[in-house]
Amino acid sequence: MPNVPSSRALDLLADHLTANARVTVLTGAGVSAASGVPTFRGEEGLWKQHRPEQLATPEAFARDPRLVWEWYDWRRQRIAACRPNKAHEVLAAWSERYTDFTLITQNVDGLHERAGTHNVLRMHGSIWEVACWTRCAGSPLRWRDETVPLPVIPPRCSHCDGLIRPGVVWFGEAIEPGILMRCREATRCDVFLTIGTSAVVNPAASLVQEALERGAYTAEINLEATPASSLVDHALRGPAEIILAAVNERLGRLCGSGGSR
Numbered sequence: 080m081p082n083v084p085s086s087r088a089l090d091l092l093a094d095h096l097t098a099n100a101r102v103t104v105l106t107g108a109g110v111s112a113a114s115g116v117p118t119f120r121g122e123e124g125l126w127k128q129h130r131p132e133q134l135a136t137p138e139a140f141a142r143d144p145r146l147v148w149e150w151y152d153w154r155r156q157r158i159a160a161c162r163p164n165k166a167h168e169v170l171a172a173w174s175e176r177y178t179d180f181t182l183i184t185q186n187v188d189g190l191h192e193r194a195g196t197h198n199v200l201r202m203h204g205s206i207w208e209v210a211c212w213t214r215c216a217g218s219p220l221r222w223r224d225e226t227v228p229l230p231v232i233p234p235r236c237s238h239c240d241g242l243i244r245p246g247v248v249w250f251g252e253a254i255e256p257g258i259l260m261r262c263r264e265a266t267r268c269d270v271f272l273t274i275g276t277s278a279v280v281n282p283a284a285s286l287v288q289e290a291l292e293r294g295a296y297t298a299e300i301n302l303e304a305t306p307a308s309s310l311v312d313h314a315l316r317g318p319a320e321i322i323l324a325a326v327n328e329r330l331g332r333l334c335g336s337g338g339s340r
């Protein structure tokens with residue numbers, strides 16, 4: 080049985096999630112771990128086997144597009160076989176429950192959307208989108224492609240016959256300014272939760288500090304301590320899928336007992 084926070088700790092978080100609360104959630108690879116999607120850091124993480132600069136930079140793609148695409152094709156196949164877990168489901172339910180709810184994710188797997196979550200801001204793009212590497216005039220900026228496995232690696236643009244790249248944000252690339260602006264705006268909230276992220280990659284990692292400065296109640300849900308743990312009001316140690324389910328169950332009870340939620 081995994082470690083889970085005390086009943087009191089779960090109550091405390093539930094107490095802040097009042098009916099009219101403006102809620103913003105930042106997620107990372109840990110929310111998809113129970114679905115079978117590998118995380119990046121840690122013993123089993125993707126960056127144990129590969130160096131980010133060999134696979135997740137524009138330079139790596141320019142050097143060896145086949146290698147980069149083989150890795151993304153493998154990840155796409157793996158993710159395609161995964162289903163949203165309880166953590167995705169609870170967050171999707173909260174996106175209906177709260178009028179002012181924003182889900183900021185660093186994940187490219189699309190599992191929040193598949194769970195039915197509204198108002199998702201994808202900071203690092205989507206593994207299910209692609210773009211023309213040369214941004215040729217004939218092709219859209221980005222488009223969806225869910226083919227798994229890809230029939231030809233590396234895939235080619237049907238307009239210019241140049242290379243197609245994954246629609247994700249690589250190290251050294253800027254986050255789309257419009258998305259980043261909306262993420263920053265969403266730190267103006269009552270409750271800010273950082274869930275299943277190692278909180279080491281900026282600008283995502285800096286959002287919790289912004290939320291704090293704007294007076295939000297902040298909490299972290301993670302299996303282990305991260306740089307965000309010492310900043311937040313409340314750090315809950317344990318699996319996101321179990322903690323979120325337990326907090327959600329409390330919200331349901333409070334609602335049923337005629338509380339204000």
Ligand code: OAD
Pocket residue numbers: 106107108109110112113118119120121124131135185186203248249250274275276277278279280300301302303305317318319320
């Ligand atoms: P990481 O792999 O860095 O961190 C995953 C975090 O999830 C760790 O802190 C784990 O302790 C935690 N975790 C694992 N399983 C969990 C569970 N069941 N419940 C709760 N927590 C759990 O992933 P990210 O923080 O998402 O960027 O990584 C951020 C960015 O770095 C990624 O978007 C990616 C990566 O390099 C790019 O590729 C640009």
